[in-house]
Amino acid sequence: MSDHGRMHMQRSGGSAAPDAGAAHPYPRITSFRSRRSALTEAQQEVWDRLWSQLGTQARFDAKPAEHLDTTAWFGRRAPVVLEIGCGTGTSTLGMAVAEPDIDVVAAEVYRRGLAQLLSAVDREGVSNIRLVRGDAVDVLEHMFAAGELTGVRVFFPDPWPKSRHHKRRLLQPTTIALIADRLRPGGVLHAATDHAGYAEQIAEAGDAEPLLQRVRPGDELPISVQRPTTKYETKARHAGSAVSELLWMRRR
Template structure:
């Protein structure tokens, strides 16, 4: 008798936190319109349908772990021609992002609450994303917990398969050993190309357009180096025609 497959190792923790009064107001007002639950999409209760969510077909960027939404809102405002999906499990962060979007009048962001890996694996079609952003994922610093880190070979292969040719994967972290792990895993993925391969260490210079969040400011004050990595999905080689 075949053994049952092991359940996936969780890469995130659900933090139970109460919403502030302002966050609760934003949640009640905007979540029914702007937010969706990944669990409902996975169960088939609601379709994964970005064109219907945004009312148009446009390049699509997925952000895994949008935190408090500072980067999400700023990057969405800077690129109104792009649609953004922000996936997060922390409800106060989602509520804060709803507030930012409402204040800025942005309509090119949809919020999803839940497991981004399951969403990628089960719902996002191959070669359908213009980009994936993963900024400051949980570093799981204890050695015994490192298997829980998001950036592992299987996940990066999955992420790369969902990028359209030329699509980008942008990662950032302030944990040195995680940065090294990210670079090693992504460099080993044949579907990806490091855009900074010719630079020292293969690190991407910090882009001016990536907002400096409070989280990153704290990391700098505590003496940690922030590393960026930017990869592109390789174009598939055309099949050879060797003749009859």
């Protein structure tokens, strides 16, 4: 991480710090696959110019764990939403522009996707988006404290359709419990998927999480749940898949 990026990180003393010597403190099956990350010349230029200011690397090996100081990073105190697996950032950008009073942290492992979002942020002059590169589970575990987030968005998480790969799905009971813990009372978990089996699994895990309750029609929400349609979603709809929208709120 650059020195500039470090300015936004605070030591969170006393938390169970992971072992810096370990390959990964909590070995887990990752929910993502590695993808080609080469940037175009234009994307590289934007990355070199803006990443140290608007982006940071997820950290799990710091002792003690490093907390993300969003007030310093955004330069204001505003409700914060974490979007997990933002891809190329179509939803991130659209929703952040529509809600200028909400700050959005986009977490993604795919560098080219982040570079596309960074270029759009630069082009459109958007001031309420920051980017974190790395496993969003690390981001949730180490960079945010309990009750800190007003929303968590997970749009079209990789469905891992083969049964032997279901264990790789991001939205398992443990991740949902972690998300629920990081939400403030009334904070929203908004997930969407085009995979019927995964939708069922998410619904079951979300409904079983004691900290969460389903959003009902008429509930007042602190963030918008209007999503722009992404390229991924358009392809899924053309292939005939129905999209499930899943919404919970952290119990007050």
